[in-house]
Amino acid sequence: MATDPNSPVLVMDGVVGGYGRMTILNGLSFSVARATITTIIGPNGAGKSTAFKAIFGLLNLRGGRILLEGKDVTGHSPAALIGQGVCYVPQGRNIFPELTVHDNLELGGVALGTTAAMRSRVEEALDRFPILRQKARAQASTLSGGQQKLLEIARGLIARPSLMLIDEPSIGLSPLMVKDVFATLQKLRDQGVSILMVEQNARSALEISDNGIVLETGRTRLVGTAKSILNDPRIAKLFLGAEVDLDEPAPV
């Protein structure tokens, strides 16, 4: 593909939307640079997960545009977006517990055209995650929480996404497993996948990220490199759990 490496993978341009009459996203704008990990942080209700739903075509938008690789994909269906290289790993457990690990991976290929393509991609995924190959015939519910998360990531990769949306990957995982999942994400980034992540565990997420976005009430409050956000004392106080001194004036 002749895409400019410096052009953003994803651009959100003044997106407005919500559930029913309630507006969650109030003109949300940001962009995701190619082959980076970008983490969205923000308080509860800021619209982090909703932003993902908007990108993945699961939300009716009332305004704004979403550009993928420079192309307008506003209102496209999830199936169409998967075809265009987006994958979405939602919050919580999203595997099919009753099916085998292998079958779960195959389900990542339902949007592919042919059986042969589906099969070879599953083999690739099993090569990439040896632990999953070991357990390929086991029922997915027998995997540990972290392995299930890896299975979800592996399943998402079957469609060879250029952009992965991953919502709270660390939720419910042991610190060791979180490390494992984050390391996997970094490896994917190095292989050229752009990753947009929402994380409550903001500090450790930012530590492995290139860029950060701070959301508040459905708007972008702050954009910057992950490092600058980690070092921003206001952010540290608001979201990263530093001591808060309310009398201290905010730095400019």
Added chain:
Amino acid sequence: MNHPYRVLAIALLLVLVGGVAGFGLKPYPIYLISQWAVYTISAIGLNLTLGYAGQISLAQASFVGIGAYATALLMPHGVPFGVTLVIGAAISFILGVLLGFPALRVQGHYLAFVTLALATIAFLVFRNESWLTNGTSGIDKIVRPFPFTSDLAYLWLCLGSLAIVTLGTWWLLRSPWGRAFLALRENPVRASSLGVDVRMYTLLAFAIGAALGGVSGALFAPLGQYIEPAEFALPLSFSLLLMVVVGGSGSFLGPFLGAMVAVALPEVLRSFQDYYLVIYGVMVILLLVFSPDGLVGLIERAVRRRPVAAPAEPAK
């Protein structure tokens, strides 16, 4: 790893055994094997809808009826059997799509009732629209297509059709389409996050299942050479549902075994006369209590138990 090929081989072997057995059998057993093949095709269709895509349907008998009437009514006008079969399957496919629409809104028992309504309407059309279907008198003297006029040759036509349907279904289930049906059954919301068009696949699950019902009906009419509306009423729908469940809903070999039980059991229990249904019912209840996955589940467990015992032997 070779499990998928194994079930295909077993299914085709069953078909082959039926075909070879035909040589040495009297007309009645030949008729029974043909009937098994016809019911199996229909049950395979229902298994796609119910077992793989998780959508209940009580209207499968109606599609068998549509296939049967299409063949019985069109063949006397010189339409070749192959064409009547395709027409029957196509009408069933389209009605199957229509039947799928309610399934986008309701599930479970409610969906069962909606499909029940379609089954009732279809039965009323078969029975009351005498100008078309000859009403309760039915249609007799249905000719078998040349060269499958003898009982034995017609058996092979039925088994040959079953073999084709078996191969087609096997291919479908292993393709991304089949995987999508599976995702749909397991969890529609998660399926949609994987890019499964839930709407399209729900409709297709009904339509393909219905089309196979139509195919089975097209074979059904020339088999007995006589059809009447009552044959395609609710009892057949329930019977097909039982075949799928008894055989093992959602397993490839389920319909083959389920239809075998449904065809063979009345013969085996013939001496019990009216008690036959009671015995059948009790057997089904017992089966489902001990093996909710039906006969296939029962057999799989028996087979799996053996390798567990095997490693103990070298110890002595």
